Amino acid sequence: MKISKIYSNHKDFKNITFNLKGLNVIYADVKSTLSEKKNSHALGKTKLTHLIDFLLLKEVNKTSFLISHKSKFINHTFYLELYLNSSQYLTIKRTVQANTKISFKLQDQTTNNYTPPTNWDYKDIPIKTSKTILSKFLSFDFFHNKQYTYRKSINYSLRTQDDFKDVYKLNKFTGGRDINWKPFMFDLLGFNGELLRLKYDNDAKIEEIKALIGSYKMDYGVNVQERDEIIAEKSILENEYKDVETQIDKFNFYNQDKK
Structure with missing residues (x-):
């Protein structure tokens, strides 16, 4: 063209x-x-x-x-x-x-x-x-x-004059996200830009998950140490429950009644 x-x-x-x-x-x-x-x-x-x-x-x-x-x-x-x-x-x-x-x-x-x-x-x-x-x-x-x-x-x-400061990165992308221009440039240079785009998408999802975890910590006031203590206490209670359940199962009401 x-x-x-x-x-x-x-x-x-x-x-x-x-x-x-x-x-x-x-x-x-x-x-x-x-x-x-x-x-x-x-x-x-x-x-x-x-x-x-x-x-x-x-x-x-x-x-x-x-x-x-x-x-x-x-x-x-x-x-x-x-x-x-x-x-x-x-x-x-x-x-x-x-x-x-x-x-x-x-x-x-x-x-x-x-x-x-x-x-x-x-x-x-x-x-x-x-x-x-x-x-x-x-x-x-x-x-x-x-x-x-x-x-x-x-x-x-x-290109404007400012666009020649960086051969690959135009002035309009200064301060912006790499996903807006790097995958295209990757394609233009003969590589698979889709792989790079997926990488940036995954990075964004990871950051979203981290932010969500952080918000939960703030909302419920649970830090890593407290979480471990809660898990340990829960494990103790579960073991105690199993012990009681085992003792109940071993108790034979029929034999006790015969005595």
Whole structure:
């Protein structure tokens, strides 16, 4: 799969056609003077990755620039054209205003002059269902029989500057649980990530059991030493009970009555 085009219905958006046979670079030719404080930063490189992520069906909230500046993008409709491994072109339509409704169109040819399709194969589909549809279109073998989808790999492809601090662990996972990223990375490196996931699940269950035992100790005020004393006392009582029971069984009421 390759990104073929990104375009919009809004005239102020600079439509983009990607080179499918080579490398694509965002290049800045800075012509301003140093005193103008303009340079190759703040060109929108990161914003472009966020837009691609949005069009690959990331669920957004107010932290997204499209939502935090919704008044500026309220009338924008964005289109992402993908060149699939099947040699077909898939167009994904997503608006900012109704960003949970997605449309798809599969075509044998690329669109001309950034003109979006008029008839959609899937129209205004809820985002959760749309992710499943897109997964089927992408048809990546790697994600078959996995507990995650293509979305898991998106951030590894669309890295921010902070994501390069650790090759394997993205910045978003800092301070989080290893189970959220290590099993995926294990799979990606050719190992069985499911084994690692099960290991983390078992670790979590062990901690839950330990916490439950701790709560019982707090509730009933029983420590290890007291528990052992209770068990010993219980054993003594059981032995005494057995002795009494044996003596009763040995006592013959019939013979005593004959005397």
